[in-house]
Amino acid sequence: MKNRGIFVVKTHIKKKLYFLNAILAFFLVALWFFIWFFSQTVFLNPPTPPTNVILSWTDNSNNEDGFIAQRSTDLSFTSPTTVCDVDANVLTCSGGLLSSLLSSTVYYFRVQAYVNSPTGPIYSAWSDIASVTTPSLPICTIGEIGACSYSGSAETLGVGVCVAGTRNCIDDGAGSGVWGTCSGEVTPSAEICDNYDNNCDGQIDNGLGTLSCGVGACSNTFPVCLGGVDQICTPLSPSIEQCIDGVDNDCNGLTDCLDLLSCSANSACVTQICGDGILQIGEQCDDGNLIDDDGCSSCVVDNGYTCNSAVPNVCSPLSFCGDGT
Numbered sequence: 001m002k003n004r005g006i007f008v009v010k011t012h013i014k015k016k017l018y019f020l021n022a023i024l025a026f027f028l029v030a031l032w033f034f035i036w037f038f039s040q041t042v043f044l045n046p047p048t049p050p051t052n053v054i055l056s057w058t059d060n061s062n063n064e065d066g067f068i069a070q071r072s073t074d075l076s077f078t079s080p081t082t083v084c085d086v087d088a089n090v091l092t093c094s095g096g097l098l099s100s101l102l103s104s105t106v107y108y109f110r111v112q113a114y115v116n117s118p119t120g121p122i123y124s125a126w127s128d129i130a131s132v133t134t135p136s137l138p139i140c141t142i143g144e145i146g147a148c149s150y151s152g153s154a155e156t157l158g159v160g161v162c163v164a165g166t167r168n169c170i171d172d173g174a175g176s177g178v179w180g181t182c183s184g185e186v187t188p189s190a191e192i193c194d195n196y197d198n199n200c201d202g203q204i205d206n207g208l209g210t211l212s213c214g215v216g217a218c219s220n221t222f223p224v225c226l227g228g229v230d231q232i233c234t235p236l237s238p239s240i241e242q243c244i245d246g247v248d249n250d251c252n253g254l255t256d257c258l259d260l261l262s263c264s265a266n267s268a269c270v271t272q273i274c275g276d277g278i279l280q281i282g283e284q285c286d287d288g289n290l291i292d293d294d295g296c297s298s299c300v301v302d303n304g305y306t307c308n309s310a311v312p313n314v315c316s317p318l319s320f321c322g323d324g325t
Contacts, residue, residue, distance in 0.1 A: 052099045053132055055083065056092040057111045064088050064113040065121075071097070072108045075129065083109075106133045140169035140177040152187035152200075160197025160204075161186050195228025204228075216248025216255070244268045274299040277312030288312030 055069055066087050070080040084093030101107060108131045114121040140146060150157045150164040157164060165185030169177040188200045197204045208224040214235025222233045238251040241262035248255045250262060257269035272280050277288035285296035285307040292298065295305035295315025307315040 052094065053101060053107065053109075053134070054092065054094040055098060055109055055111075057127065059089065059091050059113075061113065063115065064124075065116045066090075067111055067113050068123075069093055069109060069111045073105065075108055075131075077108065077110070101134050103134050106131055135174065135176065140179055142169050142171050142177040144169040144177070146179060148182035148185065150187075151185065156188050156200035159202055160188075160200035162188060162200040193225030193228060193230050214251060215253050216251040218251035272299075279309075279311070279313060285313040285315060287315055 057067070057069075059067075066085060067090065068082060069084045069086075070077065071083045072078070072080045081097060083097040086093055108129050110129050111127040113124040116122075145166055145168055148165040148167055150162075152162055156162045163184070163186050165182040167182045168180045170180045172178040189198050191198045191205060191207055193205055193208060195204060205225045205228065211222045211224055211231060211233035212219070213222075213233035214220050216238075218235040218238050220233060220236050222231045224231060235251070239249045241248075241250045241256070241259050243256045243259070243263035243266040246256060248259070250259070252259065254260075254262075257263050257266070263269040272282050274283060274286060275288065275290040277286055279286045283299040284301045286299050287294065287296040287307070290298070293302060295302050295317070296307055296313060301307050301315060304318050305315045306318055307313040
């Protein structure tokens with residue numbers, strides 16, 4: 001009788017446990033459906049510049065144990081990242097994996113509720129997907145002036161007129177600074193006469209050549225450029241033709257005896273032909289022959305003779321008093 005009573009008590013407890021398990025299973029299934037049905041909305045607050053996102057959602061249930069939020073850079077959540085796992089009634093998360101996001105990137109987010117059970121968490125379906133595009137990072141301070149890269153040869157940068165351009169940091173319309181267009185760059189160019197090193201080789205107005213002008217002793221050579229000013233070549237002043245120095249002194253293009261106008265009377269330029277009947281410089285007489293002892297021998301007046309100025313010269317013996325003539 002005693003043993004039977006114990007059996008009856010055990011059987012009663014066993015039946016009661018079956019009943020409680022059935023109620024718990026029903027409750028868990030109902031809870032899962034309830035969470036799935038009422039916890040479907042997720043909201044994204046505008047991102048906090050530059051790369052932080054604050055995630056928030058609406059909780060339409062009252063029996064969840066927590067929420068899980070995930071992010072992904074593709075809509076299919078191929079490789080999602082869990083950004084937060086928060087307790088019940090916590091409807092927002094930020095910081096951590098929601099900070100330091102890449103700029104100018106589209107991120108997708110979803111939220112899932114769960115309830116704990118003896119066999120592990122039971123999850124609801126995922127919420128609708130929300131997305132946000134992070135803004136561009138400010139890359140400069142508005143009003144700042146920055147240098148641009150130099151497109152010329154590296155060895156010419158900073159030499160002569162060669163400089164890199166500059167650019168201004170301007171407002172992109174959203175309060176962030178972005179670099180504007182580069183301007184003011186100067187790269188090597190052909191050298192000109194301007195007192196600057198245009199080809200950036202370290203020398204000013206070099207390689208422009210020279211100017212030449214004038215002839216003979218008047219010849220002159222000038223640099224094309226001097227002190228940044230284009231030059232005009234001015235010939236030197238002429239002088240009297242010397243006829244014997246090998247120089248065109250009077251700068252008429254004729255040198256020494258070739259300059260008949262200036263040197264025809266110069267003895268150095270006279271060609272003496274004795275016997276031609278023409279009295280030239282260096283001849284005492286020229287009777288038109290080369291006969292000696294006729295009063296004019298080898299164009300020299302013989303002793304005792306005198307020659308007149310006729311052409312050719314006529315030479316006669318000198319007259320002496322008492323010679324009977």
